[in-house]
Structures are given as structure tokens and as C-alpha cells.
Amino acid sequence: MLKIAITDDHTLFRKTLALLIRDFKDMEVVVEASNGVELLEKLETMPVDILLLDLQMPVMNGFETAQKVKEKYPDIKILILTLMNDVDTIANVLQLDVHGFFTKNTPPNELQQAIWNLEDDGFHIEQSLQPLMIEATTNPKFNLSKTSRNSDFTEAELNIIEYTAQGLKAKEIADNLNISNRTVEVHKQNILKKNGFDSMMTVIAYCYHHKIIKTGDILSKINKD
Amino acid sequence: MPQKQRLDKTLILYYLLKYTAYFTGVLPLLVLFSKKRAFVFSEPIIPFVWLTFIATLYELVGTTILRISVDYWFQVYSLLEFLTVFYFYGKLFQSRFKTLFRLFFIALVVVYGISFYFWMAYSSFIAVAINRIPLTLLVLLGSFWWVRDLFKSDETQNLWQNPTFYFVTAFYIYYLVTMPLFLMANFIFDSNLYFYDFAIVNVMATLILRILLTCGVWKMRPA
Amino acid sequence: MENETGLKIFFWIVTAIMLFCVITVLLVVVLHNRRIFKIKQKESEALLKAVLEAEQRERKRIAKDLHDDISGDLNALQNLVTILYDKQQDSYNKEILYEASSVLSNTLENVQNISYNLMPPMLESYGLISTLKSYFERIKKLHNVEIIQDYQKEDLNISSSDAYELYRTIQELTTNMMKHGMSDKIAFSVFCKNNKLVFEICDNGSSFDFYKSSKTTTGMGLKNIASRMLDLKANLIQLPAKKGNKIQILIDVKQYN
Numbered sequence: 001m002l003k004i005a006i007t008d009d010h011t012l013f014r015k016t017l018a019l020l021i022r023d024f025k026d027m028e029v030v031v032e033a034s035n036g037v038e039l040l041e042k043l044e045t046m047p048v049d050i051l052l053l054d055l056q057m058p059v060m061n062g063f064e065t066a067q068k069v070k071e072k073y074p075d076i077k078i079l080i081l082t083l084m085n086d087v088d089t090i091a092n093v094l095q096l097d098v099h100g101f102f103t104k105n106t107p108p109n110e111l112q113q114a115i116w117n118l119e120d121d122g123f124h125i126e127q128s129l130q131p132l133m134i135e136a137t138t139n140p141k142f143n144l145s146k147t148s149r150n151s152d153f154t155e156a157e158l159n160i161i162e163y164t165a166q167g168l169k170a171k172e173i174a175d176n177l178n179i180s181n182r183t184v185e186v187h188k189q190n191i192l193k194k195n196g197f198d199s200m201m202t203v204i205a206y207c208y209h210h211k212i213i214k215t216g217d218i219l220s221k222i223n224k225d
Numbered sequence: 226m227p228q229k230q231r232l233d234k235t236l237i238l239y240y241l242l243k244y245t246a247y248f249t250g251v252l253p254l255l256v257l258f259s260k261k262r263a264f265v266f267s268e269p270i271i272p273f274v275w276l277t278f279i280a281t282l283y284e285l286v287g288t289t290i291l292r293i294s295v296d297y298w299f300q301v302y303s304l305l306e307f308l309t310v311f312y313f314y315g316k317l318f319q320s321r322f323k324t325l326f327r328l329f330f331i332a333l334v335v336v337y338g339i340s341f342y343f344w345m346a347y348s349s350f351i352a353v354a355i356n357r358i359p360l361t362l363l364v365l366l367g368s369f370w371w372v373r374d375l376f377k378s379d380e381t382q383n384l385w386q387n388p389t390f391y392f393v394t395a396f397y398i399y400y401l402v403t404m405p406l407f408l409m410a411n412f413i414f415d416s417n418l419y420f421y422d423f424a425i426v427n428v429m430a431t432l433i434l435r436i437l438l439t440c441g442v443w444k445m446r447p448a
Numbered sequence: 449m450e451n452e453t454g455l456k457i458f459f460w461i462v463t464a465i466m467l468f469c470v471i472t473v474l475l476v477v478v479l480h481n482r483r484i485f486k487i488k489q490k491e492s493e494a495l496l497k498a499v500l501e502a503e504q505r506e507r508k509r510i511a512k513d514l515h516d517d518i519s520g521d522l523n524a525l526q527n528l529v530t531i532l533y534d535k536q537q538d539s540y541n542k543e544i545l546y547e548a549s550s551v552l553s554n555t556l557e558n559v560q561n562i563s564y565n566l567m568p569p570m571l572e573s574y575g576l577i578s579t580l581k582s583y584f585e586r587i588k589k590l591h592n593v594e595i596i597q598d599y600q601k602e603d604l605n606i607s608s609s610d611a612y613e614l615y616r617t618i619q620e621l622t623t624n625m626m627k628h629g630m631s632d633k634i635a636f637s638v639f640c641k642n643n644k645l646v647f648e649i650c651d652n653g654s655s656f657d658f659y660k661s662s663k664t665t666t667g668m669g670l671k672n673i674a675s676r677m678l679d680l681k682a683n684l685i686q687l688p689a690k691k692g693n694k695i696q697i698l699i700d701v702k703q704y705n
Contacts, residue, residue: 017524107553
């Protein structure tokens with residue numbers, strides 16, 4: 001049973017979202033909060049696997065809350081859930097090094113898949129947001145603070161990153177590279193641990209920014225789907 | 226003879242102006258009545274308007290018709306004049322400059338007293354001239370203060386619609402022009418030959434004063 | 449004769465004094481009128497500023513209400529409809545619910561658009577250039593127009609109310625060009641020239657004379673631009689163009705340093 005926490009200052013949305021998730025299989029909402037402070041309070045007594053976090057909240061906004069949650073509870077996977085879908089917001093979210101980004105405009109049923117992606121793959125990127133993501137990362141002002149030193153990826157790792165960006169699942173990547181699932185997982189863990197990233201989403205953003213991956217290929221792959 | 230023709234011309238002009246001046250002397254009060262402000266003594270200019278009216282009547286009746294000597298009238302007028310003009314500036318500045326006004330009042334009274342000596346010893350003209358000196362100073366100072374207030378205030382009133390503008394300008398022009406007139410009259414004119422020239426300037430100045438006075442009163446809002 | 453010369457001196461002196469009096473009075477009148485004119489001008493400038501600021505505040509408030517409250521409620525509705533849809537077995541009902549969901553989706557998008565048009569939320573946090581970039585992206589998608597952007601200066605030191613006025617002006621001009629001018633290609637650039645910050649818009653639509661149009665049009669859009677230029681102390685000039693229009697907005701850079 002996945003334990004989910006929802007933090008959003010819009011009460012009606014929060015409650016209806018909780019209702020919706022209740023109907024999803026194998027998940028339950030254990031914490032509901034209307035701002036960051038309330039969330040942190042409740043997290044002290046209730047363990048949580050996944051956090052759905054809004055950005056615009058009073059008292060403590062989404063960015064601040066995400067940072068604090070990452071500090072105190074590094075095992076919680078954070079999915080940012082917001083109305084804003086402009087380049088600058090995406091840039092800021094990527095720089096946070098969280099695990100996923102989900103816009104409220106997306107049909108709610110896709111949320112279920114997004115949460116499972118978070119649990120299984122450790123991250124979730126909405127494919128329709130890829131163009132915006134690419135635009136955000138190609139801005140010279142984009143800055144992932146942890147990585148002031150250049151990160152090195154082996155060729156195998158680069159392949160995995162590219163396939164992941166194209167939206168391939170672990171099994172598909174394993175098939176394409178003729179290696180086992182387990183190996184793919186190990187590579188992914190190495191990528192994250194060696195360079196201090198918390199999620200593949202941030203890795204992909206980093207690679208876009210430093211032009212390690214060709215974004216044109218990714219875009220054409222996405223548009224084909 | 227050219228001189229006699231000249232005298233005739235000046236005489237005609239003089240009388241023309243004089244009767245116009247009489248007309249404009251009664252006008253302000255009449256306009257005041259039409260504005261229903263004839264007895265509103267909180268307005269600074271009222272006493273002076275009354276004085277002008279009374280002076281016009283007196284001159285018409287007393288001097289022109291009855292031909293009483295002007296000497297007595299001049300002295301009396303000097304007193305009334307300084308009282309009403311002083312009233313104007315006093316009311317205009319309400320309670321400000323109290324000490325200065327008191328000083329002026331004392332100066333005016335003292336000078337008036339002194340003027341009697343000159344009135345008896347020399348001529349009524351000199352007396353008038355002497356009385357005019359502190360009064361002109363008062364007018365100059367009052368005008369200066371009023372203009373200074375004007376430039377300090379935030380009101381956006383059009384000057385041409387402001388009655389007080391006309392009054393201040395009237396006094397300013399009149400006293401400034403007639404001051405040297407009276408001062409010099411005694412030292413330059415001994416003969417009657419040029420008396421009328423001098424008198425014409427005086428009447429013209431009075432005319433201007435009264436016209437401006439009428440304009441100002443006309444611009445007043447009806448009570 | 450003494451009297452003759454005396455008379456002459458006398459008249460000259462009196463004339464001189466008369467002139468002096470009149471000149472001083474006229475001087476007072478002229479200076480006073482000038483002062484009043486300046487005061488009135490300042491008043492009207494302050495009034496203009498107040499009106500523009502009131503508009504900005506109102507729009508911001510409405511946009512915020514739309515964005516925060518209404519969007520959130522619509523999202524909640526979507527959640528509820530989705531719950532019903534998932535539970536629903538009957539195919540007819542399922543169809544209805546699906547329709548409901550797409551209507552909600554459209555409404556949500558409309559509300560977002562309205563809110564954005566009223567006041568782009570990023571204007572205050574990310575500045576004018578970011579907002580313009582995002583605005584032109586939306587225009588590209590919504591209206592099928594080709595927009596070429598060239599930002600030679602990106603770090604603008606502009607107050608947020610000035611940024612808002614500039615944004616609204618550019619928004620108004622662009623809308624005008626597309627709606628009335630039927631343009632399908634717009635070039636927008638920002639650069640510095642002669643100590644002035646320049647925003648330039650060119651299009652390939654039907655040419656219109658900005659100043660003539662703003663006088664004859666009944667809509668408030670173009671007239672408002674003139675007011676905004678006045679408030680910003682900026683100039684709007686229309687340069688001759690072979691095809692279409694070329695409009696520049698110049699604003700002093702010194703003000704912002």
C-alpha cells in the first residue's frame with residue numbers, strides 16, 4: 001500500500017483528489033495539508049512514500065517545502081502538482097531536484113500512472129512538457145547548484161539516459177541494449193549516486209543543459225507518438 | 226495764441242475725464258448693491274467703495290456746485306482714505322503681521338497730525354503728499370505680501386476672476402503713480418498754467434483706480 | 449525755463465512709473481499663470497497615473513481570483529467527474545461523463561487564458577522579457593502566426609508598474625496587428641540605441657497609421673497606449689516600412705540606472 005501525502009492550499013481540490021486516489025489500487029492518502037508548515041508537522045508522526053506538492057501556497061510555498069522535505073525525509077518521492085506550466089516555473093522546479101512534475105491540466109487518470117512511475121522508476125516526466133523542459137534547460141541561466149563540477153557519464157550510462165528521456169521503460173531499455181533489467185537498475189543507481197542527483201528527471205535536465213544529449217532526437221521521438 | 230489753444234484743449238480733456246471719474250465713482254457701490262454685498266463689512270474693500278461713492282457725491286455737490294474750498298476736503302479725505310485703505314489690507318491679512326500693522330497705524334496717525342502743521346503753514350497739497358507717504362508704503366508692502374501669498378498657495382484660480390487681484394492692482398498703480406505726482410506738484414508748479422496738466426494725470430490715475438475697482442467688484446460672487 | 453524742464457522731467461518720471469507699474473502687474477499675471485499651468489499639468493499626470501494604477505490593480509485582483517479560486521474549483525470538479533467515470537459501468541453514462549470532463553477541461557483552459565490575458569502571473573516574479581517570451585509563444589500557438597524574436601538586451605531594470613504598462617502596450621499593438629491588420633508574420637526585438645531602450649514591432653499586415661487610428665477608432669485600446677506612453681515618459685514612433693508596419697517604443701535608459 002503506497003502511502004501518499006497531499007499538500008495544496010485549495011481545500012476542495014485537495015479533498016476531491018484524496019477521494020480520487022482512494023479509488024486507485026494499492027494506494028491510500030495518509031496525510032493532507034494546506035501548506036508546508038502543516039505538512040512538516042504531520043510528517044513527524046506519519047510515514048509517507050509519495051508527496052504530491054502544490055507550488056503556490058501561503059505561509060510556506062512549494063519550493064521551500066520541497067527543500068525542507070528533502071532534507072528531513074530524503075526517502076520521500078516528491079511529485080510537484082501545479083497549474084503553472086510556463087518555462088520559468090519548470091526551470092525552477094527542475095533546479096529543485098525533485099522527482100516529478102505534473103500539471104493540473106492533465107486528465108486526473110494519468111495521475112495514477114504518474115504516481116506508479118514515481119514509485120517504480122523514481123521519476124515522472126510528462127512527455128507533453130518535454131519541449132518546455134528543453135527550452136528551460138537551454139537557457140544559460142539554468143543552474144543545478146549541486147553540480148558545479150562536471151559530471152561524467154560512461155557510454156552505457158549515456159545510452160540509458162537517452163532512452164529514458166525518450167520515455168522508454170526499464171524493460172524496453174534492457175531489451176534495446178541487450179542487458180538485463182537488473183543491470184539497467186544498477187546503472188541508474190550509479191548515475192544518481194555518483195553525481196549526487198536525486199532523480200533521473202534532474203539528470204536528463206542536466207544533460208539537456210550541458211548539451212550531452214541531442215534534444216532534437218528526443219523531440220522527434222516524442223512527436224512520433 | 227498757441228498757449229491759449231493748448232489751455233482750452235487741456236481744459237476740455239480735464240473736464241471730460243473729471244465727469245467720467247464721477248461716473249466711475251458711483252459705479253462700484255451700485256455694482257456692490259447688485260451683488261447684495263453693500264453692507265457685508267467682512268469684505269475688505271467695502272469701506273473704500275463707500276468712501277469713493279461719498280467722495281464722488283461730495284465733489285459733485287460741494288466743490289463743483291457749491292464751490293467750497295477744497296483744502297478742508299483734502300484733509301478730511303486724507304484721514305478717511307488712510308482709514309479705509311488700512312482696513313482693506315488689515316482685513317486681507319486677517320490676523321497676520323499684527324505688530325507691523327499696529328506700527329503702521331501709529332505711523333499713519335502721527336503723520337496725519339504732522340500734516341496739519343504743513344496744511345496750515347504751506348498748502349493742502351503738501352499735507353496730502355505727506356499723508357500719502359506712509360500710505361504708499363503700506364500699499365507697496367501689502368501688495369508684495371499678497372503676491373507672495375499668491376505664489377505660495379496651491380489654488381488654481383484664474384487671476385482675472387479674482388476680485389482681490391483687481392483691488393490690489395488698483396491701489397498699487399494708483400498710489401505708486403500719484404505719489405511722485407503730489408510730491409513734485411509743490412516743487413515744480415507755481416503757476417496755474419500747468420496746473421491742469423498735473424490735474425489731468427491725477428484724474429486719469431483716479432479713473433484707472435475706479436475702473437479697476439468696478440471690475441473687481443463686478444467679479445465678486447453675489448452674496 | 450525752469451518750469452518747462454520741470455514739466456518735462458515730471459512727465460517722464462510719471463510715465464516711467466506708470467510703465468513700471470504696468471510691467472510689474474503683467475509680470476505677476478504671466479508668472480502666476482505659468483505656475484498654475486504647471487500645477488495643473490502635474491495634477492493631470494498624477495490623475496493619469498492613478499487611473500492606470502487602478503486598472504493594473506483591478507486586473508491583477510481579478511486574474512488572481514480566477515487563477516486561484518476558480519481554476520482550483522474546476523480542477524476539483526474534474527477530479528469528481530473522473531471518480532464517477534471510473535466507477536461508471538454503463539457506457540452511455542460513461543460517455544456523458546467523458547463529455548463533462550472535456551467541457552471542464554476547455555473551461556479550465558479558457559479561464560487560464562482569460563486570467564493570463566488580464567495579468568500574466570510571471571510579470572512580477574520573472575520580469576518583462578520572460579513574460580513577453582511566454583506571451584509570444586502563446587500567440588504562436590493560438591493564432592498560427594510566425595513570430596521572430598530578438599532580445600539583444602534581457603536584463604531590464606524596470607519597475608514592475610512600468611513593465612506592466614509596456615507589456616499591455618505591446619500586447620495591444622500585437623492584437624491590433626493580428627486582428628485588424630491580418631498579419632501572419634511579426635518580428636519583435638529589444639535593443640539599446642542612443643541611451644534609449646527600444647522595443648520594435650514589425651508586421652506584414654495592412655499598414656495603418658498609428659496616430660490617425662488612435663484618434664478615429666472607437667475602441668479604447670489604441671487611445672490607452674497614448675496615455676501609457678505619457679505615463680511612462682516614453683515615445684512611440686512609427687517608422688516607414690515597405691510592407692506592413694514598423695513601430696518603435698523608446699524609453700530612457702538613464703531612468704533605470
